[in-house]
Amino acid sequence: MSISEPTDVELKILRVLWQQPGATARQIHNAVHANQDKNYSTTVKMLSVMLDKGLVHRNDSVRPQTFTAAVTRRKTQKSLVSKLVERAFDGSASSLVMQALSSGKPSKEDLQEIRDLIEKLEQRE
């Protein structure tokens, strides 16, 4: 009974909800389709699909209804990362790390943070 991976649009909606829990369909719609002319009912439909999948919770006791994410940001990120590691990096998380580090432009602070984490990981042995 695992929760399925969020699809593209679903992830966009989740990102809104992580940042703005208890948002209404309208608010979500505006955030996701900022300047595009997508139909509002598309968002409503997606929310109902996501409710069925267990990706969001809905509060019916207020009007308009409000939504919150049913999956945490951390868990979702983790699951997406392991899927990618599995699919494209032959299971090697550190290959992915190398790739991400060299293609992104991490700041000094980022690097320091990563360094600290590595140290902690090395202690763990």
Next chain:
Amino acid sequence: MSISEPTDVELKILRVLWQQPGATARQIHNAVHANQDKNYSTTVKMLSVMLDKGLVHRNDSVRPQTFTAAVTRRKTQKSLVSKLVERAFDGSASSLVMQALSSGKPSKEDLQEIRDLIEKLEQRE
């Protein structure tokens, strides 16, 4: 005119081709669907779809035809990583790195390699 992101099955096929360039449809099929009873024509069809998308090259001058990847492993990985960083980590590559490092189980050698890379990145400033 950018090359589209490989889908799930496409990625499986690419992984075979990266490791075994010039494989035949049959070889690819056997590698991808090792013990599953998927139909061979599925693989053939996927290869034709991928040819249309520009993801593979086909050598018609030999029989049976052979295939090679038209996209490099590195570039594909890079593009998948940036897509994920964009989609789920709000553009922060280092968040992804942190996530990957703490959920995977990197070996001492992995950590050393990453450490070296970080040092190189810090020099670059």
Next chain:
DNA sequence: CCATACTAGCGAAACCTTTCGCTAAGTCAA
């Protein structure tokens, strides 16, 4: 209370990926 605007729900269309069945073409041993 009524008109207007917004919210909610649903089926189906549109679109994409993956699968397969069927047929044609090519290969090879006898």
Next chain:
DNA sequence: TTGACTTAGCGAAAGGTTTCGCTAGTATGG
């Protein structure tokens, strides 16, 4: 050359996601 077998090509089915049109319900200002 022929029969058996493998490869190649294609349309369409199957399955999933995203989109929309339409209808009904709900709130709200006048």
